[in-house]
Amino acid sequence: MKIIEVENVSKIYRRYKKKEGIRGSIAGLVKREYEEKAAVRNMNLEVSEGEFLGLIGPNGAGKTTLIKMLTGIIAPTSGRLEVMGYYPNDLKNAFKQQYAVVMGQKSQLFFELTANDTLRLFQKIYDIPEKEYQENKAYFTELFGVKELMDVQVRTLSLGERMKLELMVALLHNPRILFLDEPTIGLDAIASRQIRRFLKEVNTDRGTTILLTSHYMEDIKTLCSRCVVVNHGSKLYDGDTAELFDCYQKSKKLTVTFTHPVAPGWPGGQGVLLEESPFKKVLLLPREEIGKALTAFMQLEPSDIIIEEEEIGAVVERVYQEGSEDICRNTQKSQERI
Amino acid sequence: MQKYAEIARAYLKTQLAWRADVFFNMLFTVTRILFAYLLWGVIFTGKDTVSGFTFHGMLSYYIVSSFLSQLEMSERISSEIFQRIRNGTFSKYMVIPVNIQGYFMAMEAGIVLFYLAFDFLAAFVWVWVFRIEFVWVSDVRILACGALMAILGLLFMVQLNYYLGILTLKYEGIGTLLMIKTI
CATH class of the missing domain: 3.40.50.300 (P-loop containing nucleotide triphosphate hydrolases)
Structure with a gap:
């Protein structure tokens, strides 16, 4: 009713x-x-x-x-x-x-x-x-x-x-x-x-x-x-x-820590490097790249891996700026086709 | 009717929340009586009447007029409405199932009851402590007409102040209108 x-x-x-x-x-x-x-x-x-x-x-x-x-x-x-x-x-x-x-x-x-x-x-x-x-x-x-x-x-x-x-x-x-x-x-x-x-x-x-x-x-x-x-x-x-x-949460934050020093940079090269030290890397990656990045990092034998949702303020900003039913619908239709 | 009685009760309770206010109201009620008694006593020294009034007659008039002027507090209604509309909180009265005018009248009644208590205290002090011989008019019809005029006058002022307050919705400022009303 x-x-x-x-x-x-x-x-x-x-x-x-x-x-x-x-x-x-x-x-x-x-x-x-x-x-x-x-x-x-x-x-x-x-x-x-x-x-x-x-x-x-x-x-x-x-x-x-x-x-x-x-x-x-x-x-x-x-x-x-x-x-x-x-x-x-x-x-x-x-x-x-x-x-x-x-x-x-x-x-x-x-x-x-x-x-x-x-x-x-x-x-x-x-x-x-x-x-x-x-x-x-x-x-x-x-x-x-x-x-x-x-x-x-x-x-x-x-x-x-x-x-x-x-x-x-x-x-x-x-x-x-x-x-x-x-x-x-x-x-x-x-x-x-x-x-x-x-x-x-x-x-x-x-x-x-x-x-x-x-x-x-x-x-x-x-x-x-x-x-x-x-x-x-x-x-x-x-x-x-x-x-x-x-629809609007496009990225995830990946934090990888090591007990041994690792070389600068990261496998795959996608996304944005937020923080880097010999024992830690923090990356912002497109959601679809997380799997690939994890596979690559596992080869470096990390001690800990944390995957977080993208900061919600950024998501909200994107919703307000880009927001349209069509965008979300079109995105879903594309995903269905794939 | 019950809801308006409860509104009046709530506003009476708000007046009783501040102990210092209650204390000073009592104090000023008594001191006002005392000053009036002393001042009029000086004016009437050696005289039975002044301009046709006896000492007790004058004090009776003083009691009644100050009593009635204390009851007339409807200016609070227009200022409350004005402030609420100006700061965007008037809608709190619009979303509850009460007649808004009735709400403000009940609010006024609750606050007036508070001051009425002090006026009765003053009347008690006048009559019993200072031994004022209260001068009454003997004609019941005149008394009744006087009481009716007082009640109608109070209701009129409440209505007037309510509608002046509501004009804030149209004009956003009613200071001039309130000034004209006071004149």
Whole structure:
């Protein structure tokens, strides 16, 4: 069942262009120059209930604008948009009752109050029966491991702790859809890992549809079986996450160490030499050359070999720059022919 | 209605979170009473009436007018909306299933309740400690009309400030409008 349907949706903003300096500021009082910025262009998207969808793209790609349109915060300039059968920008309470959104800067927590106080407020706002409220609260308190944090002022908590509580508040009323706009931003590795685990569990156990935007590819790779790549307001890719990275991850890093000194250079000569010493070589090789390189290095009797995926930032950059469904599809077709 | 009552409760709790604020509010309530008592006492020294007011009548007027002016805090609504729209966090009110205007009215009610507590404390101090003979109007109809005017006035100010705040969405700056409202 399709829970989100986006058809040819565009969002055009009009923004004021000001010339530099005091003269520009004064001139702006009388005559203003505006430019149109297409934050989202002819976007088409369908999301089924229970999916965990990742939205990736560089800054200014249109991810947050899309989320805002799906939650009704802003209206599209054109196109058709339906979420759970509602037009989001009508902002009907019956619609808002069924989703939750967690956006970094827009905290629902009261900083002066405790998490328990905020949860009680949201119980009333969402009309959650007391039994269900207690069950959900107990479930999420245990899942997030935040029992000791429930009775302290939110302002005394760390960013990671606050994010867990934000998620708890968002999930308290069992929303059908959860929109997450960069939930792991600013969190350390441990907190990020915990959040990812929680989200996976919520999606699996409760069937909550989750739309996640993130700059951290680790989030997308770990959580989202399907991802959508957006850039300059347009959708560049919509499909399997593993296939996307498979398509764009062109190199692997090979680290070979020896107990005896070896001659400079490396057998085969392909790829890029990142580091070299008499006892160690680090190479960046095309994926298809790894096998050949390994065979060649084995003859030198290495003490250790490590093969790593290419640095994810480089992969992401390639996705944004080259990204196109056609490219990935064409690459797959070529591989099938071989 | 329950959700709005809970919103009011939440904002009342936020006011009680800061002990220093609570303490100083109590202190200023008492000191204000004391200064008013002393100042008006000096003005009324050797006189039964000044401009038709008796000493107790004047103090009664002072209590009621300061009570009502304390209740009028709706400017906070327009400034809160204005700040939130400006810094892009207003949408947090749009995504929850409450009427936004109702939310801000409930917020206002919660905060007003906090200050109302101090006003009642002040009234208690006035009447019991300083032995002020509170001057009432005897006509119940006048009292009722006065109370109704006060309530309608407060509701009007809440509405006015809410809609002025919302105008930030259109004009991005409402300082001039707020200034006109104050005039």
